[in-house]
Amino acid sequence: MHAMLNPAQRGFWIGFMALGALFLLVIPGLNLLVPVESALHVPNYMVTLIGKYLCYAILAMAMNLVWGYCGVLSLGHGAFFALGGYAMGMYMMRAIGTRGSYGNAELPDFMVFLNWKELPWFWMGFDNFAFALLMVMVIPGVLAFVFGWLAFRSRINGVYLSIVTQAMTYALMLAFFRNEMGFGGNNGLTDFKDILGFDLSQSSTKLGLYWLTALLLGATFLVVRFIAASKLGRVMMAVRDAESRVRFLGYSVTGVKLFAFTVSAVLAGIAGALYVPQVGIINPSEFSPANSIEIAIWVAVGGRGTLLGPVLGAFAVNGAKTWLTGAAPELWLFALGALFIIVTLALPKGLVGLWADLRTRMAKENAHD
Template identity: 90%
Template sequence: MHSLSHLFLNPGDRRFWAGFTALGVLFLLLVPALNLLLPADSALHVPNYMVTLIGKYLCYAILAMAMNLVWGYCGVLSLGHGAFFALGGYAIGMYMMRSIGARGVYGNADLPDFMVFLNWKELPWYWLGFDHFWFAALMVMAIPGALAFVFGWLAFRSRINGVYLSIVTQAMTYALMLAFFRNEMGFGGNNGLTDFKDILGFDLSQDATKMGLYLLTTLVLGATFLLVRFVTASKLGRVMMAVRDAESRVRFLGYSVTGVKLFAFTLSAVLAGIAGALYVPQVGIINPSEFSPANSIEIAIWVAVGGRGTLLGPVLGAFAVNGAKTWLTGAAPELWLFALGALFILVTLALPKGLVGLWAGLRARVTEKSND
């Protein structure tokens, strides 16, 4: 009850709710209105491809918030969150592949096209159930969550911390990438899963479906924002931050550090899986490259750029870095990796609190001058 009253009634949170409402109006009302109500030749018109692009950035923002929950608030730097994101994407991709049925290139109602091409005779047992959306939706959360729980339990009970944990999580996602690249795994090999037709009967090529996915992603981002805020404002959230700042003292006081880390790591993985499931229908493909360790490193950069340990920072970082990536890979693709590395060094040395910290510092200076 205390957490709920702090979340909804604390008068010091007015700026938070004002910002949350402003972002809701921007993404939930303004973007759709500029897309649907203005003519295509208007300077303010948001074209359909831009709606899809923003929808992809919103998925990245959910993923960044998931990463921030375990790293920013609990001090566990995971470099394997790309794996949880990809597993959620594969789970929903399997459902959409099963939904194609006889409409595939080979007209086989029982097997996806890539299995027919590779001379598979029957559907693997681990594909069973994915012709039902409810089962796929459950697996979107259960598979990343179960992997994170088992992996985290083994790692945290062994007190693997710091850079060693980061290396182990990176090894996990690299191993999964190598496994999913193999045709024998039954997930499409290096081509992955693609050529989706619809989801829940809605044609993915239709603009209305794309807008529906965009709006759903916006709502899920809002729900994620509130969930993370609720968790971090609770007693458990305070213990998480204590583990981040002084783990040995928290253990000395009798708290289960393993349990706290395991909760944050598992919940974070579930949120990453949901982000992956929203991402795949909008981009139209999921392949093993999503498991790339470089992707997980980028996620950490989004959080660092925006502001680790803040609510808004991961969202700002995801939009800022990916917006720059979209522009620079089109203008000078060979420079992107150099720019990303330079950005990370700049943030680490000059902006340790990210964009949110920079804004807070500037606002504090203005307030001081006005008081003088």
């Protein structure tokens, strides 16, 4: 096998397996096998926190597919993430049954509190996990397809498209804040008990969700790599770099953008569905345009148009956010804005580009020596 792989491919698979070993073996091992009093022990809350970062990494890779490889800057990807989260949250709310505060087997607690008499039609079927899983992908995918078809067919590009996508997620946020929409209003969906019968308060369930998220991040990584390396991926990058030339050559630019946008939305929905059972809540604040802007910052910091960059960016920015919001919460937004400016001006290729430049410089110095 080694003989069939070129150095770049060999490096990719070595790095892929090393990251897989870190997330699937090392971190769970430090949590399960190392004594609590040891400095090397990874506590349960840290496993959940890293699991949340893994969800963000999937979301960043989804954003990178449409922005990094296709050149479409969407500032509405938080909407697809939130819709996937709501679909999974609706399933877990239905699974509560009579264990809710009001003991109503049919209606979630917030509906009983608001004097709803029957379950809305759009909640039907969410007592079935397979149906909910399908909706996690279908709802963001259909919205992205319809929205993208209208936008790309009208040749809305650049900053105008970014503004329109931001308007979309803002409109959804305002709608989901309304109690009469039937999604819990400003409180959202919470107080989940279990998923597929597994108690969410148990550390074993949290670790299982962490493992599943890590596996799906790996799958997302391979899917994005496959698309980027295909003929379609090359056309996507050509659209990013010279859209008018691609259109002149007879390719359907609308079709290429629509494919990238729809697949990206489905991946974002899956990330949202993995996020909700680990965090324990989904509310309309996830639709906030600021969240979608943050996603773009993760990708920019890591290095857009690269495979590893979005993962690095998601972990780096959210790790900094976790630390800084605890140490000096009032400074976080200033730090985030400064980070974006610095990356845009000084590191246009992100952390991955910086590392590549350093390696090139070191290689040149060694060659001169």
